[in-house]
Amino acid sequence: MKITVHRGTKEIGGSVVEIESKGCRIVIDIGMPLAFNDRKFDFSDYSHLDGKELVNQQILPDIKGLYHWDENHKPVDGVLISHAHQDHYGFFDYLNRDIPVYLGEATKNLMDITVLLTPLEGEVGKPQYIADNNSFTCGEFCITPYLMDHAAFDAYAFLVEAEGKRIIYTGDFRAHGRKKGMFNRFLHAHREPDALLLEGTMMGRPGEHVMDEEELEEEAVKIMENTGGPVLIYTSSQNIDRLVSFYRASKRTGRTFVIDLYTALILDYVRGYTKIPYPSHEYDKLKVFYPMWLCQKLASKNQQKLMFKYKKHKIDKNEIRSKGKNISMLVRPSFKPDLKAIGNLNEASLIYSMWEGYLEEEVNQKFLDYLESENVKDIYHLHTSGHACVSDLKLLVKKLCPQRVIPIHTFHPTGYESLGGNICYLDDGKPFNI
Numbered sequence: 525m526k527i528t529v530h531r532g533t534k535e536i537g538g539s540v541v542e543i544e545s546k547g548c549r550i551v552i553d554i555g556m557p558l559a560f561n562d563r564k565f566d567f568s569d570y571s572h573l574d575g576k577e578l579v580n581q582q583i584l585p586d587i588k589g590l591y592h593w594d595e596n597h598k599p600v601d602g603v604l605i606s607h608a609h610q611d612h613y614g615f616f617d618y619l620n621r622d623i624p625v626y627l628g629e630a631t632k633n634l635m636d637i638t639v640l641l642t643p644l645e646g647e648v649g650k651p652q653y654i655a656d657n658n659s660f661t662c663g664e665f666c667i668t669p670y671l672m673d674h675a676a677f678d679a680y681a682f683l684v685e686a687e688g689k690r691i692i693y694t695g696d697f698r699a700h701g702r703k704k705g706m707f708n709r710f711l712h713a714h715r716e717p718d719a720l721l722l723e724g725t726m727m728g729r730p731g732e733h734v735m736d737e738e739e740l741e742e743e744a745v746k747i748m749e750n751t752g753g754p755v756l757i758y759t760s761s762q763n764i765d766r767l768v769s770f771y772r773a774s775k776r777t778g779r780t781f782v783i784d785l786y787t788a789l790i791l792d793y794v795r796g797y798t799k800i801p802y803p804s805h806e807y808d809k810l811k812v813f814y815p816m817w818l819c820q821k822l823a824s825k826n827q828q829k830l831m832f833k834y835k836k837h838k839i840d841k842n843e844i845r846s847k848g849k850n851i852s853m854l855v856r857p858s859f860k861p862d863l864k865a866i867g868n869l870n871e872a873s874l875i876y877s878m879w880e881g882y883l884e885e886e887v888n889q890k891f892l893d894y895l896e897s898e899n900v901k902d903i904y905h906l907h908t909s910g911h912a913c914v915s916d917l918k919l920l921v922k923k924l925c926p927q928r929v930i931p932i933h934t935f936h937p938t939g940y941e942s943l944g945g946n947i948c949y950l951d952d953g954k955p956f957n958i
């Protein structure tokens with residue numbers, strides 16, 4: 525078998541891995557980079573370019589038979605998407621629509637809603653739904669997906685078998701979320717694979733204490749108890765574990781958890797796959813708020829009907845204002861006009877619950893400045909990573925005993941030396957035979 529990591533041997537984001545056996549090829553993930561040419565990658569800077577030009581500029585990896593304009597090469601046999609983070613699927617619009625795309629059904633739903641409500645474009649031409657621990661064949665390969673614990677819902681690792689060899693691609697994962705049991709199971713999944721492509725986002729931050737989602741929930745309860753006004757929460761709407769933590773903390777402190785329409789749609793799209801709160805009579809402490817920008821967005825996309833989907837569970841600005849300290853509410857920079865209309869934030873606090881690095885972005889800095897100007901009393905930073913800490917990576921290597929560990933999705937490949945095992949460094953785009 526031949527492995528080519530097209531992007532990710534020395535960076536986080538933009539993951540693309542190609543595996544070849546006897547002329548048959550699969551590609552795992554087709555991610556958008558997070559940084560390019562030493563700058564934060566913003567696709568709007570490049571969206572005027574066509575696909576061929578994106579390949580010329582090395583933004584898209586040059587993989588023969590992968591893209592819709594390539595009629596000169598045998599198409600890739602299958603594309604696997606590990607999870608619904610754009611640094612793992614963001615370039616899917618460029619794929620040849622005849623190539624089957626293997627992904628979780630909930631992942632497909634999350635991609636669809638992202639396309640509906642963000643500038644991202646794309647459609648999965650031939651979705652093939654995968655399920656935890658259900659092996660399938662794709663050409664020469666036998667592939668087994670393993671559900672993992674990650675900040676993205678419905679995230680998978682893959683065991684890829686061919687020619688009597690076994691490769692494990694971990695995808696993104698952690699061991700301290702609400703599905704930590706998946707990590708414990710994975711430790712015993714397959715001993716001594718020929719190669720373990722191991723994500724190392726947290727490499728470079730050894731020894732850092734990583735709280736689990738339950739601890740985070742306890743901290744959120746304390747903040748909510750100590751806040752005399754509404755608690756504003758800035759987090760990712762697609763981080764289902766985190767939403768559950770804040771919903772539970774709100775319920776425990778007698779607060780109604782107010783989510784925006786976008787988050788409501790996300791919970792609705794994935795609720796069929798796990799037990800989570802979603803807008804319904806069953807969860808009467810969960811209410812839906814309609815931010816102005818989202819209503820305008822839906823109108824512009826001719827999706828007005830979605831605006832009435834949760835009318836029985838709607839909460840308006842007046843009710844939010846009058847309920848004051850009995851509210852916790854998701855916010856983001858685009859809600860500024862709504863927050864202005866709600867007013868009276870001087871007893872409020874903000875929980876910032878995302879990676880600290882995003883705070884350097886101007887839009888977030890301006891949002892925090894605005895909240896401070898509104899006299900929001902306290903700003904708390906309460907977050908835990910979606911990625912495994914170094915001690916859990918070490919445990920995984922120890923238990924799986926791989927023939928070789930290949931660093932991927934990391935800025936610190938040399939840090940892998942601390943994990944033990946045989947570390948095999950690859951370069952982007954250079955094939956490696958096992």
Ligand SMILES: [Zn+2]
Nearest residue numbers: 607609676696
């Ligand atoms: Zn991820």
